[in-house]
Amino acid sequence: MTSNFASAVGASLPHLRRYARALTGNQTAGDALAAQTLEALILDPSSSAEDMPPKVALFRAFHRVWTQAGTPLDEAQSHIEARAQGHMARLTPLTREALLLHAIEGFLPQDIGAIMSVTPETATDLIDTAIREMEESVAGRVMVIEDEAIIAMDISAVVREMGHRVTGVARTRTEAVRLARETTPDLILADIQLADNSSGIDAVNDILGEFQDLPVIFITAFPERLLTGARPEPAFLITKPYSEEQVRSAVSQAMFFASTETLAA
Structure with missing residues:
Protein backbone atom coordinates (compact mmCIF):
# COMPACT_ATOMS: atom_id res chain seq x y z
CA MET A 1 0.00 0.00 0.00
CA GLU A 136 -43.66 0.09 0.79
CA SER A 137 -42.66 -1.54 4.09
CA VAL A 138 -43.08 1.08 6.82
CA ALA A 139 -44.91 4.36 7.40
CA GLY A 140 -45.04 6.47 10.54
CA ARG A 141 -44.87 9.88 12.25
CA VAL A 142 -41.88 12.11 11.51
CA MET A 143 -40.77 15.15 13.52
CA VAL A 144 -38.52 17.81 11.96
CA ILE A 145 -36.06 19.94 13.95
CA GLU A 146 -34.94 22.72 11.62
CA ASP A 147 -34.75 26.50 12.05
CA GLU A 148 -34.66 27.45 8.34
CA ALA A 149 -38.27 27.66 7.17
CA ILE A 150 -37.64 26.83 3.51
CA ILE A 151 -35.56 23.77 4.35
CA ALA A 152 -38.12 22.61 6.91
CA MET A 153 -40.89 22.93 4.30
CA ASP A 154 -38.84 21.07 1.71
CA ILE A 155 -38.00 18.20 4.06
CA SER A 156 -41.59 17.98 5.25
CA ALA A 157 -42.86 17.81 1.67
CA VAL A 158 -40.51 14.96 0.82
CA VAL A 159 -41.53 13.04 3.94
CA ARG A 160 -45.24 13.49 3.21
CA GLU A 161 -44.80 12.37 -0.41
CA MET A 162 -43.32 9.14 0.96
CA GLY A 163 -46.53 8.44 2.87
CA HIS A 164 -45.39 9.51 6.34
CA ARG A 165 -47.10 12.07 8.58
CA VAL A 166 -45.13 15.12 9.76
CA THR A 167 -46.00 15.77 13.41
CA GLY A 168 -44.54 19.27 13.37
CA VAL A 169 -41.45 21.44 12.98
CA ALA A 170 -39.38 22.68 15.93
CA ARG A 171 -36.95 25.62 15.60
CA THR A 172 -35.26 25.44 19.03
CA ARG A 173 -34.19 22.86 21.58
CA THR A 174 -37.07 23.75 23.90
CA GLU A 175 -39.64 23.54 21.10
CA ALA A 176 -38.24 20.19 19.99
CA VAL A 177 -38.52 18.57 23.42
CA ARG A 178 -42.05 19.91 23.87
CA LEU A 179 -43.16 18.74 20.42
CA ALA A 180 -41.75 15.26 20.98
CA ARG A 181 -43.63 14.94 24.26
CA GLU A 182 -46.88 16.10 22.65
CA THR A 183 -46.72 13.96 19.48
CA THR A 184 -44.47 10.92 20.22
CA PRO A 185 -42.81 10.68 16.79
CA ASP A 186 -41.48 7.50 15.19
CA LEU A 187 -38.52 9.28 13.55
CA ILE A 188 -36.67 12.58 13.99
CA LEU A 189 -34.89 14.58 11.30
CA ALA A 190 -32.69 17.20 12.95
CA ASP A 191 -30.32 20.02 12.08
CA ILE A 192 -27.56 20.62 14.64
CA GLN A 193 -27.56 24.45 14.67
CA LEU A 194 -30.93 25.89 15.73
CA ALA A 195 -32.60 29.30 15.73
CA ASP A 196 -31.63 30.50 19.21
CA ASN A 197 -28.10 29.08 18.93
CA SER A 198 -29.23 26.01 20.82
CA SER A 199 -28.03 22.60 19.67
CA GLY A 200 -30.03 20.05 17.73
CA ILE A 201 -27.72 17.42 19.18
CA ASP A 202 -28.68 18.45 22.71
CA ALA A 203 -32.35 18.51 21.71
CA VAL A 204 -32.12 14.98 20.34
CA ASN A 205 -30.28 13.76 23.44
CA ASP A 206 -33.02 15.26 25.64
CA ILE A 207 -35.69 13.51 23.57
CA LEU A 208 -33.85 10.19 23.51
CA GLY A 209 -33.68 10.37 27.28
CA GLU A 210 -37.45 9.93 27.24
CA PHE A 211 -37.94 7.96 24.01
CA GLN A 212 -34.91 5.70 23.79
CA ASP A 213 -35.81 3.70 20.67
CA LEU A 214 -36.35 6.62 18.29
CA PRO A 215 -34.29 6.56 15.07
CA VAL A 216 -32.66 9.92 14.25
CA ILE A 217 -31.37 11.40 11.01
CA PHE A 218 -29.10 14.44 11.26
CA ILE A 219 -29.10 16.85 8.31
CA THR A 220 -26.24 19.29 8.72
CA ALA A 221 -23.68 21.45 6.97
CA PHE A 222 -21.17 20.41 9.65
CA PRO A 223 -20.85 16.60 9.48
CA GLU A 224 -17.39 16.71 11.09
CA ARG A 225 -19.07 17.64 14.39
CA LEU A 226 -20.76 14.25 14.43
CA LEU A 227 -18.18 11.98 12.74
CA THR A 228 -15.61 12.22 15.51
CA GLY A 229 -15.31 8.59 16.58
CA ALA A 230 -16.93 9.37 19.92
CA ARG A 231 -19.94 7.41 21.05
CA PRO A 232 -22.72 7.61 20.29
CA GLU A 233 -22.56 8.61 16.64
CA PRO A 234 -25.56 8.77 14.32
CA ALA A 235 -26.11 5.91 11.89
CA PHE A 236 -27.87 8.29 9.48
CA LEU A 237 -26.19 11.55 8.54
CA ILE A 238 -26.96 13.74 5.50
CA THR A 239 -24.74 16.67 4.55
CA LYS A 240 -26.19 19.98 3.37
CA PRO A 241 -26.75 20.79 0.58
CA TYR A 242 -28.74 17.57 0.29
CA SER A 243 -30.77 16.00 -2.50
CA GLU A 244 -34.34 14.74 -2.29
CA GLU A 245 -33.01 11.28 -3.07
CA GLN A 246 -30.72 11.39 -0.03
CA VAL A 247 -33.59 12.36 2.25
CA ARG A 248 -35.88 9.66 0.85
CA SER A 249 -33.15 7.04 1.19
CA ALA A 250 -32.22 7.97 4.76
CA VAL A 251 -35.86 8.14 5.90
CA SER A 252 -36.60 4.76 4.34
CA GLN A 253 -33.46 3.26 5.87
CA ALA A 254 -34.10 4.67 9.33
CA MET A 255 -37.78 3.73 9.37
CA PHE A 256 -37.08 0.31 7.92
CA PHE A 257 -34.22 -0.69 10.18
CA ALA A 258 -35.08 1.10 13.41
CA SER A 259 -38.83 0.54 13.32
CA THR A 260 -40.67 1.09 16.58
CA GLU A 261 -43.68 -0.71 17.97
CA THR A 262 -46.00 2.08 16.85
CA LEU A 263 -45.14 1.73 13.17
CA ALA A 264 -47.44 -0.08 10.77
CA ALA A 265 -45.67 -3.22 9.57
Whole structure:
Protein backbone atom coordinates (compact mmCIF):
# COMPACT_ATOMS: atom_id res chain seq x y z
CA MET A 1 0.00 0.00 0.00
CA THR A 2 1.57 3.28 -1.12
CA SER A 3 1.68 6.31 1.14
CA ASN A 4 -0.62 8.23 -1.23
CA PHE A 5 -3.17 5.42 -1.19
CA ALA A 6 -2.94 5.18 2.60
CA SER A 7 -3.56 8.92 2.93
CA ALA A 8 -6.57 8.72 0.61
CA VAL A 9 -7.95 5.78 2.58
CA GLY A 10 -7.53 7.73 5.81
CA ALA A 11 -9.49 10.64 4.36
CA SER A 12 -12.31 8.27 3.32
CA LEU A 13 -12.44 6.32 6.58
CA PRO A 14 -15.16 8.50 8.24
CA HIS A 15 -17.36 7.88 5.20
CA LEU A 16 -16.74 4.13 5.39
CA ARG A 17 -17.63 4.12 9.08
CA ARG A 18 -20.85 6.02 8.34
CA TYR A 19 -21.73 3.53 5.61
CA ALA A 20 -20.88 0.54 7.78
CA ARG A 21 -23.02 1.80 10.66
CA ALA A 22 -26.00 2.45 8.38
CA LEU A 23 -25.57 -0.95 6.74
CA THR A 24 -25.45 -2.91 9.99
CA GLY A 25 -27.74 -0.60 11.97
CA ASN A 26 -25.24 -0.34 14.81
CA GLN A 27 -22.11 1.71 15.50
CA THR A 28 -20.20 -1.10 17.20
CA ALA A 29 -20.88 -3.65 14.48
CA GLY A 30 -20.17 -1.14 11.72
CA ASP A 31 -16.89 0.00 13.23
CA ALA A 32 -15.78 -3.61 13.69
CA LEU A 33 -16.33 -4.34 9.99
CA ALA A 34 -14.51 -1.14 9.01
CA ALA A 35 -11.56 -2.21 11.16
CA GLN A 36 -11.55 -5.65 9.53
CA THR A 37 -11.45 -3.95 6.14
CA LEU A 38 -8.35 -1.94 7.07
CA GLU A 39 -6.69 -5.10 8.39
CA ALA A 40 -7.45 -6.88 5.12
CA LEU A 41 -5.90 -4.06 3.10
CA ILE A 42 -2.78 -4.09 5.27
CA LEU A 43 -2.39 -7.87 5.06
CA ASP A 44 -3.04 -7.95 1.31
CA PRO A 45 -2.05 -4.65 -0.33
CA SER A 46 -2.71 -6.18 -3.76
CA SER A 47 -6.42 -6.15 -2.96
CA SER A 48 -6.39 -2.35 -3.45
CA ALA A 49 -6.66 -2.05 -7.22
CA GLU A 50 -4.40 0.57 -8.77
CA ASP A 51 -6.85 1.26 -11.61
CA MET A 52 -9.64 2.69 -9.45
CA PRO A 53 -9.95 5.66 -7.08
CA PRO A 54 -8.80 4.88 -3.52
CA LYS A 55 -12.27 5.48 -2.06
CA VAL A 56 -13.82 3.00 -4.50
CA ALA A 57 -11.08 0.48 -3.70
CA LEU A 58 -11.68 0.94 0.04
CA PHE A 59 -15.41 0.37 -0.27
CA ARG A 60 -14.82 -2.62 -2.56
CA ALA A 61 -12.58 -4.14 0.11
CA PHE A 62 -15.29 -3.51 2.69
CA HIS A 63 -17.91 -5.17 0.48
CA ARG A 64 -15.73 -8.27 0.28
CA VAL A 65 -15.33 -8.37 4.06
CA TRP A 66 -19.07 -7.83 4.48
CA THR A 67 -20.08 -10.59 2.07
CA GLN A 68 -17.44 -13.04 3.30
CA ALA A 69 -18.75 -12.55 6.83
CA GLY A 70 -22.23 -13.44 5.64
CA THR A 71 -23.59 -9.85 5.67
CA PRO A 72 -24.00 -9.93 9.46
CA LEU A 73 -26.31 -7.65 11.38
CA ASP A 74 -25.64 -6.81 15.00
CA GLU A 75 -27.31 -9.19 17.43
CA ALA A 76 -30.79 -8.00 18.27
CA GLN A 77 -30.95 -6.56 21.77
CA SER A 78 -34.71 -6.07 21.84
CA HIS A 79 -37.95 -7.07 20.15
CA ILE A 80 -37.79 -3.83 18.17
CA GLU A 81 -34.36 -4.66 16.74
CA ALA A 82 -35.41 -8.23 16.01
CA ARG A 83 -38.44 -6.95 14.13
CA ALA A 84 -36.28 -4.56 12.11
CA GLN A 85 -33.90 -7.37 11.22
CA GLY A 86 -36.89 -9.42 10.09
CA HIS A 87 -37.69 -6.58 7.68
CA MET A 88 -34.10 -6.68 6.44
CA ALA A 89 -34.30 -10.39 5.70
CA ARG A 90 -37.17 -9.76 3.27
CA LEU A 91 -35.21 -7.33 1.08
CA THR A 92 -33.94 -8.45 -2.31
CA PRO A 93 -30.22 -9.32 -1.81
CA LEU A 94 -27.69 -6.52 -2.38
CA THR A 95 -30.31 -3.79 -2.77
CA ARG A 96 -29.64 -2.07 0.54
CA GLU A 97 -25.90 -1.87 -0.09
CA ALA A 98 -26.46 -0.35 -3.53
CA LEU A 99 -28.91 2.22 -2.20
CA LEU A 100 -26.61 3.33 0.62
CA LEU A 101 -23.60 3.55 -1.67
CA HIS A 102 -25.51 5.73 -4.11
CA ALA A 103 -27.82 7.93 -2.06
CA ILE A 104 -25.79 8.40 1.13
CA GLU A 105 -22.18 8.06 -0.08
CA GLY A 106 -22.71 9.57 -3.53
CA PHE A 107 -21.23 6.81 -5.66
CA LEU A 108 -22.32 6.61 -9.30
CA PRO A 109 -23.66 3.32 -10.73
CA GLN A 110 -20.33 2.53 -12.40
CA ASP A 111 -18.52 2.93 -9.07
CA ILE A 112 -21.12 0.79 -7.30
CA GLY A 113 -20.62 -1.82 -9.98
CA ALA A 114 -16.89 -1.87 -9.28
CA ILE A 115 -17.49 -2.05 -5.52
CA MET A 116 -20.09 -4.82 -5.69
CA SER A 117 -18.72 -6.63 -8.78
CA VAL A 118 -21.86 -6.05 -10.84
CA THR A 119 -22.61 -4.06 -13.99
CA PRO A 120 -23.67 -0.39 -13.72
CA GLU A 121 -27.06 -1.40 -15.10
CA THR A 122 -27.50 -3.98 -12.36
CA ALA A 123 -26.45 -1.42 -9.76
CA THR A 124 -29.16 0.96 -11.00
CA ASP A 125 -31.76 -1.82 -10.85
CA LEU A 126 -30.71 -2.66 -7.27
CA ILE A 127 -31.09 0.97 -6.19
CA ASP A 128 -34.56 1.25 -7.72
CA THR A 129 -35.66 -2.02 -6.13
CA ALA A 130 -34.42 -0.98 -2.67
CA ILE A 131 -36.25 2.34 -2.77
CA ARG A 132 -39.51 0.66 -3.79
CA GLU A 133 -39.30 -2.15 -1.24
CA MET A 134 -38.37 0.07 1.68
CA GLU A 135 -40.96 2.76 1.02
CA GLU A 136 -43.66 0.09 0.79
CA SER A 137 -42.66 -1.54 4.09
CA VAL A 138 -43.08 1.08 6.82
CA ALA A 139 -44.91 4.36 7.40
CA GLY A 140 -45.04 6.47 10.54
CA ARG A 141 -44.87 9.88 12.25
CA VAL A 142 -41.88 12.11 11.51
CA MET A 143 -40.77 15.15 13.52
CA VAL A 144 -38.52 17.81 11.96
CA ILE A 145 -36.06 19.94 13.95
CA GLU A 146 -34.94 22.72 11.62
CA ASP A 147 -34.75 26.50 12.05
CA GLU A 148 -34.66 27.45 8.34
CA ALA A 149 -38.27 27.66 7.17
CA ILE A 150 -37.64 26.83 3.51
CA ILE A 151 -35.56 23.77 4.35
CA ALA A 152 -38.12 22.61 6.91
CA MET A 153 -40.89 22.93 4.30
CA ASP A 154 -38.84 21.07 1.71
CA ILE A 155 -38.00 18.20 4.06
CA SER A 156 -41.59 17.98 5.25
CA ALA A 157 -42.86 17.81 1.67
CA VAL A 158 -40.51 14.96 0.82
CA VAL A 159 -41.53 13.04 3.94
CA ARG A 160 -45.24 13.49 3.21
CA GLU A 161 -44.80 12.37 -0.41
CA MET A 162 -43.32 9.14 0.96
CA GLY A 163 -46.53 8.44 2.87
CA HIS A 164 -45.39 9.51 6.34
CA ARG A 165 -47.10 12.07 8.58
CA VAL A 166 -45.13 15.12 9.76
CA THR A 167 -46.00 15.77 13.41
CA GLY A 168 -44.54 19.27 13.37
CA VAL A 169 -41.45 21.44 12.98
CA ALA A 170 -39.38 22.68 15.93
CA ARG A 171 -36.95 25.62 15.60
CA THR A 172 -35.26 25.44 19.03
CA ARG A 173 -34.19 22.86 21.58
CA THR A 174 -37.07 23.75 23.90
CA GLU A 175 -39.64 23.54 21.10
CA ALA A 176 -38.24 20.19 19.99
CA VAL A 177 -38.52 18.57 23.42
CA ARG A 178 -42.05 19.91 23.87
CA LEU A 179 -43.16 18.74 20.42
CA ALA A 180 -41.75 15.26 20.98
CA ARG A 181 -43.63 14.94 24.26
CA GLU A 182 -46.88 16.10 22.65
CA THR A 183 -46.72 13.96 19.48
CA THR A 184 -44.47 10.92 20.22
CA PRO A 185 -42.81 10.68 16.79
CA ASP A 186 -41.48 7.50 15.19
CA LEU A 187 -38.52 9.28 13.55
CA ILE A 188 -36.67 12.58 13.99
CA LEU A 189 -34.89 14.58 11.30
CA ALA A 190 -32.69 17.20 12.95
CA ASP A 191 -30.32 20.02 12.08
CA ILE A 192 -27.56 20.62 14.64
CA GLN A 193 -27.56 24.45 14.67
CA LEU A 194 -30.93 25.89 15.73
CA ALA A 195 -32.60 29.30 15.73
CA ASP A 196 -31.63 30.50 19.21
CA ASN A 197 -28.10 29.08 18.93
CA SER A 198 -29.23 26.01 20.82
CA SER A 199 -28.03 22.60 19.67
CA GLY A 200 -30.03 20.05 17.73
CA ILE A 201 -27.72 17.42 19.18
CA ASP A 202 -28.68 18.45 22.71
CA ALA A 203 -32.35 18.51 21.71
CA VAL A 204 -32.12 14.98 20.34
CA ASN A 205 -30.28 13.76 23.44
CA ASP A 206 -33.02 15.26 25.64
CA ILE A 207 -35.69 13.51 23.57
CA LEU A 208 -33.85 10.19 23.51
CA GLY A 209 -33.68 10.37 27.28
CA GLU A 210 -37.45 9.93 27.24
CA PHE A 211 -37.94 7.96 24.01
CA GLN A 212 -34.91 5.70 23.79
CA ASP A 213 -35.81 3.70 20.67
CA LEU A 214 -36.35 6.62 18.29
CA PRO A 215 -34.29 6.56 15.07
CA VAL A 216 -32.66 9.92 14.25
CA ILE A 217 -31.37 11.40 11.01
CA PHE A 218 -29.10 14.44 11.26
CA ILE A 219 -29.10 16.85 8.31
CA THR A 220 -26.24 19.29 8.72
CA ALA A 221 -23.68 21.45 6.97
CA PHE A 222 -21.17 20.41 9.65
CA PRO A 223 -20.85 16.60 9.48
CA GLU A 224 -17.39 16.71 11.09
CA ARG A 225 -19.07 17.64 14.39
CA LEU A 226 -20.76 14.25 14.43
CA LEU A 227 -18.18 11.98 12.74
CA THR A 228 -15.61 12.22 15.51
CA GLY A 229 -15.31 8.59 16.58
CA ALA A 230 -16.93 9.37 19.92
CA ARG A 231 -19.94 7.41 21.05
CA PRO A 232 -22.72 7.61 20.29
CA GLU A 233 -22.56 8.61 16.64
CA PRO A 234 -25.56 8.77 14.32
CA ALA A 235 -26.11 5.91 11.89
CA PHE A 236 -27.87 8.29 9.48
CA LEU A 237 -26.19 11.55 8.54
CA ILE A 238 -26.96 13.74 5.50
CA THR A 239 -24.74 16.67 4.55
CA LYS A 240 -26.19 19.98 3.37
CA PRO A 241 -26.75 20.79 0.58
CA TYR A 242 -28.74 17.57 0.29
CA SER A 243 -30.77 16.00 -2.50
CA GLU A 244 -34.34 14.74 -2.29
CA GLU A 245 -33.01 11.28 -3.07
CA GLN A 246 -30.72 11.39 -0.03
CA VAL A 247 -33.59 12.36 2.25
CA ARG A 248 -35.88 9.66 0.85
CA SER A 249 -33.15 7.04 1.19
CA ALA A 250 -32.22 7.97 4.76
CA VAL A 251 -35.86 8.14 5.90
CA SER A 252 -36.60 4.76 4.34
CA GLN A 253 -33.46 3.26 5.87
CA ALA A 254 -34.10 4.67 9.33
CA MET A 255 -37.78 3.73 9.37
CA PHE A 256 -37.08 0.31 7.92
CA PHE A 257 -34.22 -0.69 10.18
CA ALA A 258 -35.08 1.10 13.41
CA SER A 259 -38.83 0.54 13.32
CA THR A 260 -40.67 1.09 16.58
CA GLU A 261 -43.68 -0.71 17.97
CA THR A 262 -46.00 2.08 16.85
CA LEU A 263 -45.14 1.73 13.17
CA ALA A 264 -47.44 -0.08 10.77
CA ALA A 265 -45.67 -3.22 9.57
